[in-house]
Amino acid sequence: MRWKNRGHEYDHVYHKMNEKTGFYLFGAGDYGRQFLHIFETEIQIKGYIDNDPRKHERFINGKMCYSVDEVSLERNEGIIVTMSQIARVKAIEQLKQLGYKKNEDFFVIEEFLSVYYVYKKNMVYFSSISFLPSTVCNLNCKNCLNFNPFAKQFYVREWDELIKDVDLFFSCVDRIMLFHISGGEPMIYKHTADLAEYIAHNYGDRIDTLRTVTNGTIVPKDEVLEKLSRCNIEVTVDDYREAVPRFNGRFDELIRKFEEYKINYYINKADSWIDLAPDKTDYSDLTDDQLEMHRESCSQSWQELRSGKLYNCNYAAYATVAGIAGEQDLEEVYDLTQFGADKKKELVEFRLGYTTKGYTNFCKRCRGFTPENSEEVEPALQTGLL
Template sequence: MKWTQKGHQYDDLGKNFKDKNIYIYGAGNIGKYCFEQLYFLDCVDAFVDRSLEKQKRTFCDKPVLTPDVLFKEHMKDHIIIIAMDSCEWVGEVERRLLLSGYIKNVDFFFYKDFIPNPYNDDYKDTFYIRIYSVYAKNKIYLDSTAVFPSSACNLKCKYCLAFTPHIKQHRIKTLVECKREVDVFFQWVDYVRWFQISGGEPLLWKDLNSLIEYIGEKYRSKIGHRFELVTNGTMVPNDELLQLLSKYEMDVVVDDYGTNYGNMRNECSAIKEKLEECNIPYHYNRVSNWVDLGFFECDNTGKDLVEYYDQCGIPFNTNEYGKIYSCAYCDFAIKAGLIEENRDDYFDLNEELTDRAKKEFVEFTLGYSNRGYSTLCKNCYGWIETINKNFVGVAEQD
């Protein structure tokens, strides 16, 4: 999307959130989950529940109020989050709120529309919490980011989404550089639900353990349930790394490429065994095909690239030296020397942090920029989940 009111794109919605705290309707497990997700904002004043027993005590150290406080008159100084899954009860609460003058998705929200879905890591369900955070509390909530200590890899996948085979000189960062880019990120971002360390193959990087310890000690409380390390399944983590993964409650993405490992061995079974021994959660990723971005074949000349970018909706951003790229694949193509970087491809967190800049950054992470698209759009089929239906074999070695 093209900026039309840079730093003010969501003012109309934001004004509704300004200076308002939250009531959570439902003092149960889902209500507790919502409270935990919102804790960094210090915005929950109370729970609401029809249970007389629950009203006699606190829940998450907050009072539990009778629903009458909402239904007898339109309470305009709080946002209501309905924290329950029973369709019957959700419908009844919605009906009562509507009759009392509340407006859906303005005054009250179903919890899955407002905060991350606890059962599905869907990047598209956190719009409202991002807007609420910056307008109500002047804080930044981000879905995800990834850091790349090194682009070096021990495989040479023909259709690598990071364009690794085309990199003439690998970018291998120092520990100081990685610490700096993480520090800059968290100077801006108050909470990120998904923080990934990837590559290349990150286990090749000599300072990986030190970086994990640094992030874990300084910023673990600012990272959600997915503090994540990605590996291509060729290297078994050593004991020191396993201890750190456990200590900082990390999980591991284990990519299994089957028999396509070239001169390397598939160590996925050994990796999973080690992780299970240490009770470290992991995501075992074995797919039947890969998406093909089609850089060398795709020509989008003549297309409306702003509309194309909006349709793609790529949710993956990356952090390179404190510059946040709106499209991870664009960042990879730039690193590989395949395209020239444009100032609109990234938001620079090294620049001055102001209240307006915070709103501009949130808008950027939601798809806005001066051009309205990334440089790679000219030669890319797009993200797999939306517009790209071109597939190739997994990890075919070049």
């Protein structure tokens, strides 16, 4: 999205949100649960909608869950899409086919959260941020969204730099739903547990969920597990046992250790991954307007925090580090050192995808999380030698 009225891009959207007296949450999974936790005393939530028939006609987190066809919106009701960036592609298409308009009848979680808080409470509330201490990983997944198979170089960040970034981030952002310590493989990086402790200790009261992830092939040392157990962190354990069965013993040992140390973990078994296909994509002939439309149709919802800056699309940022997106485009970044209290709405706009150009350089080589990109690939399929 291209900035045309910086600091006021969401005036109209907030007005539309304010007209609604009740909302359904489309997505009764993790995002739906987190959103409900934040908003249940702020707005009227009438129930969930979900595409999984096993959830229909059941109460989930105390709210009834319906199919999308069962819900017919009254004029003063809206829908908030509370799904991951992959799952929401189909949901948004469904809503459009039913005649609902984005930012009038339905909203997506990131926009609703941040717009509501900055307009109503003058607070910068982010849905999420991705923070990578290192891009080094022990696996070599063909369709890695860090683009590691393409990478000519990896980074391993110093402790002082990480702390500086965390402190700067929380000097600008009042609250965050999901602070995600990502990678690379975070369990390889020597300071991951120290970082989690630092964040939880200093900013835990401003984070709804502090989370990290592991590919399930590394068993951390006891001292690391001890530290993780002391901070209120969730660990997503990606289940790649079918793709890399030689690590199954370690997976079992990891789960046993997490149980022993009472670490809050969740096993994530994805049926498929998406291929952004930088090796097969070339949109460099598109005009600026067409590239902006491509960016706008992409549901990607994550930004990266690194070296005092936010990166407009974290996949574009990873592609630049991997060396497949050309030079870093300064219009893709927001320099947090330049933030001031008068720029809260501007910062929120950037976090929601606005830039002066309206797309990133990597959009020219990326199929994105779009309805057209239905190419699902096997999770964690390995390439080359480990």
